[in-house]
Amino acid sequence: MNGIPRARRASKPVRVTLAPELGGGIDGAWWPHTSAIAAELPDLIGALHKALGEIETIQINWSATEGQLDLETIATGSRMMLPGEHHRRPRLMSIVGRNAGAKLLVVPSMTSQALGTMxxxxxxxxPASIETENGRLYETACVVLGLARTESAKWCQPTGS
Structure with a gap:
């Protein structure tokens, strides 16, 4: 059971957001504090319990051998792709609860505070503040979200038999 009334309190607040209406390509994001995602998963489940109900399934779109998408590289545009190299895909989680489900973009733990928040x-x-709406961080967040939506659409397509 994951809806324990006296759940433990996280040492650091869970950094997760959900859209007001669920069911889109991306319904929000989770930004773990460390790369040890499994250690932070119970706190995430606790944070999502009210919105989704008792969590029944969690799926991810990556394996342990895949590297993470570097959001800072996208933000700075500091690294050019080499021929034959491909972009790493955004990490997504599909979390289905008894009452609802959500697809979350998993923000890499090493992302800067400003970009991660955006x-x-x-x-x-x-909404973003007016000062940042036209800024580089907002543009980067929109690019990342676009990549995540594209990956989400591919991830949900049934595979051929």
Whole structure:
């Protein structure tokens, strides 16, 4: 059972956002504090319990051998792709609860505070301040969200028999 009334309190707040209406290509984002995602998963489940109900399934679109998408590289445009190299795909989680389901973009733990916050807000459809709406961080968050939506659409397509 994951709806324990006296759940433990996280040492650090869970950084997760959800869109007001679920069911889109991306319904929000989760930004773990470390790369040890399994250690933070119970706190995420606890944070999502009210919105989704008792969590029944969790799926991810990556394997342990895949590297993470580097959001800072996208933000700075500091690295050019080499011929034959491909972009790493955004990490997504599909979390299905008894009452609802959500697809979350998983923000890499090493992402800067400013960019991570902007991606969380953008993924949930929350407004950005006027100062940042025209800024580089907002543009980067929109690019990341676009990549995540594209990956989400591919991930959900049934595979051929």
């Amino acid at each position: 991606v969380l807000r953008t993924a949930a459809g929350l």
